Amino acid sequence: MHGSMTANNGDGFDQVARDAVYRAMFTRRDVRSHFLPDPLDDDVLARLLLAAHHAPSVGFMQPWNFIVIRDAERRRHVRDLFLAAREQELPAMEADRQALYRKLKLEGICESALNICITCDRQRSHNSPLGRWHNPEMDLYSTVCAVQNFWLAARAEGVGVGWVSIIEAQALKSLLSIPEHVTPIAYLCVGRVSEFAARPDLETHGWGQRLPLPELIMSETFSGQGEALLKTSVSRLNAASVGLAPKP
Structure with missing residues (x-):
């Protein structure tokens, strides 16, 4: 890590640093294609996880854990879960969208260097109601902040991230031996890519517009x-x- 991480005044960033932050936000993509077979260096992955771990969390509960999944066979099993869930989701689509839905590339589970499942421990800091008395789901929202931190840091490092949401949660918990009180929040495909698309894939393919x-x-x-x-x-x-x- 370069430079000081100490927040010692109320000043904003200089122009170069400020533009870099916004550039990461605007050029971040949900990557499904373009993954390269190159391994991801552990030093880079460590920085991404450190960024995720510095996400804001209500009551400073830090409810997240990070399951790093490298094993090819386990990832094939996860992809099988995705394929099954996709077929279950298909009938919910309007008839004119089903054909497009089938054509969309919606995951890079086996092509990416590794996968990471970010989870939320619903019992962590459960004795402290700070920020959760009226809204007990704040731990879930806090974990999503960790996902965003990971994603933006990855873009800054030139690492692609794709969020696979089409997976039945209970089946994933069983496959990854996730305890009952822990909720899987994000299943991420992570790795080097050949390019970051100029526009989101779903926009390019006509699924929707910003x-x-x-x-x-x-x-x-x-x-x-x-x-x-x-x-x-x-x-x-x-x-x-x-x-x-x-x-x-």
């Missing part, structure tokens, strides 16, 4: 109109126009 941000900003209440100046500022921005990501 929603206009001004339409998602409310004022004071959920139905509140206003913030016209803010919305105008937002409308002027995009990743390319502010130099935070290369233009496609």
Whole structure:
């Protein structure tokens, strides 16, 4: 790790560091293709896990664990779970989307260098209700913050990450010997890639488009109109126009 990690004042980052943070956010991709067969260096993986471990957590509970999965046979079993879950999910799709759904590449379980399952221990710090008395699911949300930290750090390192959500949780718990009180949150495919796509795969394939941000900003209440100046500022921005990501 380069430089000091001590937060000693209230200043923001310099322009180069600030742009790097935003670039990681704007160019992060859910990688399913383009994985290379190259192994992932343990020093790099250690930095990604350290970044994940420094995610915010309500009540400083740090409910996460990280299961590193390298074994090829175990990963094949996980992929079998994915294939079964995909067939179960297919009938829920509208008829005109089922054909596209079948064509989509939705995982890189066996192609990536390794897999990581990030879990949430629902009993960790269970004696302390700080931040969870009225919302007991804050441990789950905290774990998702660790996923995001891992993902952004991976992008900065040139490492691809793909989140495989089409897996039945109980079957995955059985395969990975996850205790009953622990919830699997994210199953990630991790490895070096040949490229990061200019746009999200699902956008490229016509599954959906990014929603206009001004339409998602409310004022004071959920139905509140206003913030016209803010919305105008937002409308002027995009990743390319502010130099935070290369233009496609």
